[in-house]
Amino acid sequence: AGPTWTVVEKVGRKLFSRGVWAPEAHIVHARAVLDSERATPAYAKKLAQGRERRAREQEEYEVDFANAVLRFLAFSPAWLPHAKRMAVLVAGHATPVGSGTVARTERIPIERRAEAAVIAWMRHQTTGYDDMRIQRVKGARREVRRELADVSRAILDLHRRDAPHAPPACPLCT
Incomplete structure (x- = not known):
């Protein structure tokens, strides 16, 4: 996946997460992989099965x-x-x-x-x-x-x- 940085800001005694920073190319690649996975019929079938199970x-x-x-x-x-x-x-x-x-x-x-x-x-x-x-x-x-x-x-x-x-x-x- 490559180098990433988890950004945390400390305010008083509390820690607030500001997200994960990574090179733009890695983010674009990860989104493309995710979009291609979500476009498959198997993923749609899995979603439909989950909806049916929850409704039941x-x-x-x-x-x-x-x-x-x-x-x-x-x-x-x-x-x-x-x-x-x-x-x-x-x-x-x-x-x-x-x-x-x-x-x-x-x-x-x-x-x-x-x-x-x-x-x-x-x-x-x-x-x-x-x-x-x-x-x-x-x-x-x-x-x-x-x-x-x-x-x-x-x-x-x-x-x-x-x-x-x-x-x-x-x-x-x-």
Whole structure:
């Protein structure tokens, strides 16, 4: 490949990479090799296989996540249609690649991801969270979210029991 220089700039105690310097001829040659490799049918086939694999994995994950949401909801048989519809809605919102939601992280188990996704979905769909004016004080937003999560859990508990409740007053039933 030839001679190269890795340029690093030190600012305070931190090191910032400024890239790799190399003769222009080497860079042009490397780009030409890369372009010729990317023009081959084998490379296109490999890309297509990767896309198909990722799409298949995404579909499997959406089903697994919807099932995890359904298990977390654990509604009584009387409210099972509500639970299935809600699981599909939550999974549809939380699972797309690039959504930036808790369902995309792999650092926590899927059961905890499902719980967090349901609470977040309910926060935005069944409460006035999006229209609330929350003071810009440290911890205020977290406190409001904690209170709304408690309300959401109470609503979920209503649906986990067979005891009837007033559907017009229930944000999940309307």
